[in-house]
Every structure is written in structure tokens, then in C-alpha cells.
Amino acid sequence: xxxxYSNRASDGIPDLSYKPGLARNVGSRILTFIAGIFSVVAVxxxxxxxxxxxxxxxxxxxxxxxxxxxxxxxxxxxGIANAIVGTLVVTVVAALIAIPVxxxxxxxxxxxxxxxxxxxxxxxxxxxxxGVPSIIAGVFIYGTIVTSRVLFGNAYSALAGGMxxxxxxxxxxxxxxxxxxxxxxxxxxxGALGVGASxxxxxVRITLPTAFTPIATGVVLAIARAAGETxxxxxxxxxxxxxxxxxxxxxxxxxxxxxxxxxxxFAIMPYEFHxxxxxxxxxxxxxxxxxxxxLSRWLARFAAK
Amino acid sequence: xxxxxDNQYLLRNRPPSERLVDVGFKxxxxxxxxxxxxxxxxxxxxxxxxxxxxxxxYGWQFLITSxxxxxDDEYGAGAAIYGTLVTSMLSLLIAVPLGVxxxxxxxxxxxxxxxxxxxxxxVELLAAIPSVVLGLWAIFVLEPIIRPGxxxxxxxxxxxxxxxxxxxxxxxxxxxxxxxxxxxxxxxAIxxDSLNQVPQKLRxxxxxxxxxxxxxIMNVMLPAAVSGIVGGVMLALGRxxxxxxxxxxxxxxxxxxxxxxxxxxxxxxxxxANQFGEADGSQVSSLMYAAFILIIMTLTVNxxxxxxxxxxxxKY
Numbered sequence: 001x002x003x004x005y006s007n008r009a010s011d012g013i014p015d016l017s018y019k020p021g022l023a024r025n026v027g028s029r030i031l032t033f034i035a036g037i038f039s040v041v042a043v044x045x046x047x048x049x050x051x052x053x054x055x056x057x058x059x060x061x062x063x064x065x066x067x068x069x070x071x072x073x074x075x076x077x078x079g080i081a082n083a084i085v086g087t088l089v090v091t092v093v094a095a096l097i098a099i100p101v102x103x104x105x106x107x108x109x110x111x112x113x114x115x116x117x118x119x120x121x122x123x124x125x126x127x128x129x130x131g132v133p134s135i136i137a138g139v140f141i142y143g144t145i146v147t148s149r150v151l152f153g154n155a156y157s158a159l160a161g162g163m164x165x166x167x168x169x170x171x172x173x174x175x176x177x178x179x180x181x182x183x184x185x186x187x188x189x190x191g192a193l194g195v196g197a198s199x200x201x202x203x204v205r206i207t208l209p210t211a212f213t214p215i216a217t218g219v220v221l222a223i224a225r226a227a228g229e230t231x232x233x234x235x236x237x238x239x240x241x242x243x244x245x246x247x248x249x250x251x252x253x254x255x256x257x258x259x260x261x262x263x264x265x266f267a268i269m270p271y272e273f274h275x276x277x278x279x280x281x282x283x284x285x286x287x288x289x290x291x292x293x294x295l296s297r298w299l300a301r302f303a304a305k
Numbered sequence: 306x307x308x309x310x311d312n313q314y315l316l317r318n319r320p321p322s323e324r325l326v327d328v329g330f331k332x333x334x335x336x337x338x339x340x341x342x343x344x345x346x347x348x349x350x351x352x353x354x355x356x357x358x359x360x361x362x363y364g365w366q367f368l369i370t371s372x373x374x375x376x377d378d379e380y381g382a383g384a385a386i387y388g389t390l391v392t393s394m395l396s397l398l399i400a401v402p403l404g405v406x407x408x409x410x411x412x413x414x415x416x417x418x419x420x421x422x423x424x425x426x427x428v429e430l431l432a433a434i435p436s437v438v439l440g441l442w443a444i445f446v447l448e449p450i451i452r453p454g455x456x457x458x459x460x461x462x463x464x465x466x467x468x469x470x471x472x473x474x475x476x477x478x479x480x481x482x483x484x485x486x487x488x489x490x491x492x493x494a495i496x497x498d499s500l501n502q503v504p505q506k507l508r509x510x511x512x513x514x515x516x517x518x519x520x521x522i523m524n525v526m527l528p529a530a531v532s533g534i535v536g537g538v539m540l541a542l543g544r545x546x547x548x549x550x551x552x553x554x555x556x557x558x559x560x561x562x563x564x565x566x567x568x569x570x571x572x573x574x575x576x577x578a579n580q581f582g583e584a585d586g587s588q589v590s591s592l593m594y595a596a597f598i599l600i601i602m603t604l605t606v607n608x609x610x611x612x613x614x615x616x617x618x619x620k621y
Contacts, residue, residue, distance in 0.1 A: 264553075
């Protein structure tokens with residue numbers, strides 16, 4: 001009975017039960033506790049920010065807010081109607097530029113040149129462009145469009161603001177289109193090509209519709225991000241205390257109000273009423289953006305089914 | 306999909322009109338894709354050209370002097386560059402432990418799955434809140450709340466240069482805190498994704514040889530996920546350097562250089578947001594120069610991030 005186990009048998013099988021008092025188990029529990037605290041701290045800002053926006057901004061919501069112009073500095077009474085319209089206009093302009101360009105670029109990356117050097121270069125460029133600070137997009141449009149007055153002699157305009165925002169949307173749209181199309185099974189493409197469809201028809205009728213939900217999810221997220229951006233707008237779209245004349249082209253060629261710039265301008269004013277308007281505008285903006293985010297989540301879940 | 310053979314079969318025996326559409330569509334896609342490169346190069350060229358005048362006049366001195374005097378036409382971005390570096394580094398110092406800790410907490414099975422998912426969603430929603438709203442919150446909520454703490458800091462530690470001026474409201478510390486709020490979601494989300502991608506086998510093997518939960522996290526999970534986490538941290542650093550609105554609203558926008566973190570400061574992005582609209586003449590050129598420096602800083606960080614992710618990726 002000289003087996004190596006004989007010794008252990010006489011001592012009994014080693015005790016494998018959990019010993020809470022061991023230094024390493026105590027240390028493990030302490031670290032778990034710290035990680036839990038960190039998670040609470042990480043979630044706290046969202047609750048605090050949302051809480052204040054809902055309480056201070058939501059309490060002033062009234063019909064006047066959505067129908068009237070903001071008051072001149074120092075006066076009370078009025079709303080943020082023109083800024084709501086302006087945010088919609090600028091965001092739509094940005095989407096109209098960024099979606100065709102981004103989806104087209106994504107199609108090239110995923111369908112025509114998956115691993116070519118040019119596609120890799122464009123992917124790298126997309127990553128770099130998504131890291132460019134938003135204020136730089138504003139500086140760029142200011143330097144090209146605003147100072148040169150190429151838009152029919154107009155300097156600051158809603159169109160220029162939309163262009164600045166489209167630069168920020170572009171990388172997201174390209175990336176999601178690229179990723180979405182890559183998920184489409186190659187069998188579908190072969191099938192389409194096999195029955196005689198041209199490449200153009202394959203992409204437009206088969207792969208793009210198949211990848212619709214992931215692309216739409218990304219586009220909605222990009223729109224949500226653009227709607228909340230301020231930095232690219234402050235010296236491209238500027239601000240306007242008036243209604244924009246949207247029935248003629250003058251509307252998008254003139255400076256335009258937007259919720260985000262309104263919040264910035266009114267937050268640093270020394271007038272109580274304007275500060276309150278900034279909170280109300282925050283509420284409207286946050287509801288819009290979180291709504292778009294939930295929409296994109298719903299789209300993603302829809303796709304998962 | 307794109308090899309030569311495919312094209313050969315694809316384009317054979319088609320009517321010219323269809324072939325025209327096909328080729329036209331491909332060329333259109335190429336042109337649209339190259340818009341990314343065009344925009345990127347144009348941004349660099351426009352900002353560089355705009356800054357030439359100021360570069361010629363001040364040269365490297367611009368980086369270390371901190372006069373900013375539109376009346377005498379004397380410009381230097383020293384204070385703003387210092388502010389950009391200090392705010393982004395300090396915010397990283399706070400946000401990295403918080404973000405990685407949160408990511409660990411929601412990838413381990415410490416608490417029920419539903420709560421973990423909820424924490425993840427909440428942190429992601431935090432990323433969706435516009436920075437101008439965070440700036441508004443910082444002015445009216447955060448800064449008044451932390452003011453007593455900052456005053457205490459000044460009274461106790463005013464012999465340390467970093468706390469040598471009395472807090473006056475806006476300042477570098479509130480700006481750092483709001484930056485933490487802004488970059489926390491990036492670090493958390495990317496760290497969580499990289500931890501989730503580590504094969505479960507590794508964790509199980511670690512438990513199998515008798516380690517504790519944190520033994521496995523520290524020695525197995527984190528090293529395996531390090532490439533993604535470092536990439537996320539670098540992205541967050543780039544974001545923190547370029548973040549504009551929230552910082553502009555709370556940092557105080559003072560061009561006087563002060564080592565104290567309690568004093569108002571400035572960052573390049575905040576300076577651009579504040580002054581670009583009203584600037585003319587050589588001030589525009591100096592702002593363009595500052596913008597060019599900011600671009601170079603963020604580009605360096607972003608390219609480094611992409612390189613590091615490739616370099617550090619572990620192969621399983």
C-alpha cells in the first residue's frame with residue numbers, strides 16, 4: 001500500500017470547502033464590493049442629469065413653449081418653437097447629405113472591395129474621421145463654406161450647419177452599412193447572380209433590403225447624435241431669434257436657431273427666465289434623442305427576431 | 306466577392322445599358338467612399354492653410370506662451386494646450402478605474418443578469434445625452450454641489466500649487482468631473498465588450514486550478530481583454546481632448562495660465578467655441594493654428610489607439 005495516495009487517505013481528503021476567512025477570499029469580496037460601488041457611481045450621473053432635466057425642464061412644458069418665439073434678453077414669456085423647427089431642419093439637411101454618401105461608401109467597402117488596399121485605407125480614414133472633434137467640423141465648414149460665401153453669397157446658414165453635422169454622421173453611417181452588408185450571407189448574393197441578376201440589381205434588390213435593419217439602426221443613432229451636437233453649429237448655422245422662412249430657399253440659406261445652440265446661449269445668460277428656457281429646451285432635446293435611441297434599440301431587437 | 310473571376314462571369318453577355326448601370330453604380334460607390342478621404346484631407350489642408358500666417362509669426366513660441374490679446378494682436382496657446390492636456394489626463398485617471406470596474410462588475414455573475422443589463426443600458430444612455438445638456442447641468446447643479454468641497458480643499462491644501470487659488474465657480478476641476486461623465490460610457494462599453502469576447506474556457510480553466518474570482522479577473526480576464534480596453538481608453542482620451550460644449554460652459558475660459566486646478570482655465574476646443582464667431586484678422590489665423598494643434602493631438606491619439614489594438618490583440 002505504498003501508493004502516493006495512502007498518506008492523504010490517512011489525513012482525510014483535503015478540505016475543499018469555501019473558507020470565507022482566508023485572506024484571498026476576503027480580498028476578493030472587498031474588490032467585488034469596490035467594483036459594485038464603481039458601478040453605482042457610473043450610473044449616478046445619468047439618474048442625476050435625467051432627474052434634473054425632467055424636474056426643471058419638464059415642469060415648464062406648456063403649449064406656449066412649442067408655439068412662440070424666445071423673448072429678447074431680459075424679458076419674460078415666450079417659447080422655443082423656432083429652435084425646435086431649426087433642429088429638425090438642420091438634422092434633416094445633415095441626414096440628406098450623410099445617408100446617401102455613407103450608404104454608398106459602405107456599399108463600396110462591403111460589396112466591391114472587401115480587403116483591397118483602397119478599402120482598408122477608407123476604413124482607416126473612417127475611424128480617423130470619427131475621432132475628429134466636433135468643433136473641428138465647425139471650423140472646417142467655417143473655413144470653406146462660411147467665409148467664402150459660396151452658397152449664393154450667404155455666410156452663416158442652416159445649410160452650412162447641416163453640412164458640418166453631416167461630417168460627424170458620415171463615419172457612423174459608413175461603418176454600420178459596411179458591417180450590416182458584411183452580415184448578409186454570401187449565398188444570397190450567389191443566388192441572385194446565379195439567376196442572372198446584375199451586380200447593381202443584386203445590391204439594390206437583395207443585399208441592401210436584407211441589411212436594412214442594421215443599417216437603419218446605425219443611421220438612427222447617427223441622427224440622434226447629430227441632433228444633440230452644438231459645437232459644429234455655433235459658427236456655421238449661428239442662431240436666430242426669428243422664424244425661418246422655410247417656404248422659400250431663403251430659409252435654409254439664412255442663420256437658423258437650434259435647440260442645442262439655444263441651450264448654450266441661454267444657459268450663460270444672467271436672466272432667470274432664459275435659464276429656465278434652456279432647461280425646457282434640454283428636456284425637449286433629451287426626449288427627442290432618447291426617443292431616437294429607443295427606436296434604434298427596437299429596430300435592433302426587431303432584427304434579432 | 307470581388308475577385309476577377311466573379312467579374313468576368315458577371316459582365317459577360319449583358320446588354321450595354323445594363324452594363325453601363327452596373328459600372329456606373331460601382332464608380333458612384335467608389336466616389337462616395339473616397340469622400341471620407343477627401344473630407345479628411347480637406348480638413349487638414351483648410352486648417353493648415355488658415356494657420357500659416359500665425360505659424361510664420363509665432364512659430365513654436367505659440368505652443369508655450371499664453372498671451373491672448375486681440376487688442377495688441379499677441380497670441381499664444383500655451384494655457385489652452387496645458388488645459389487640454391491636464392483636463393483630459395485627469396479625467397482619464399478618474400474614469401478608467403470607474404469604467405473598467407463597472408465593466409468587470411457587469412460581466413461577472415455577481416448580481417442577477419437583468420440588473421447587469423440595466424446598468425449597461427443606463428451607461429449607454431448616458432453617452433446619448435448631448436454635451437450641451439451636461440454643460441447646463443454642470444453650471445446649475447454640479448458646480449454648486451461641489452463648491453463646499455472645493456473650498457475645503459483650498460483651505461486645507463492651499464500650500465500645494467495645484468490648489469493654491471480660491472474656487473470661484475467655474476474652473477478646471479468641475480470641467481474634469483463633467484469630462485469623466487462624458488468618457489465613462491465609452492470606456493465602460495468598450496471594456497465590457499472586450500471582456501465579453503474573452504473565451505469562457507479561460508475563466509473556467511482559471512477557476513479549475515483553484516483561483517478566486519479576482520485572481521481570474523486580474524491574471525486571466527484583464528490581460529486577455531487588454532487590447533480592447535486600451536483601445537477604448539485611447540478613444541476616450543481623444544474624445545476628452547476634443548470635447549467642447551460641456552467644458553466651455555464650466556471651465557471659465559480664462560487665458561491666464563494658472564497651475565491651480567481650482568482656477569478658471571481653458572482648453573483649445575473651448576477657446577475655439579468661444580472666440581471663433583467674433584474673431585477676425587490674425588486672431589482667426591491664431592485660432593486656426595490652435596485648431597491644427599488640436600487635430601494633430603487627436604489624430605495622434607486615435608491612430609495610436611488603432612495601432613495598439615492591433616499590436617496588443619492576443620490570439621487564442
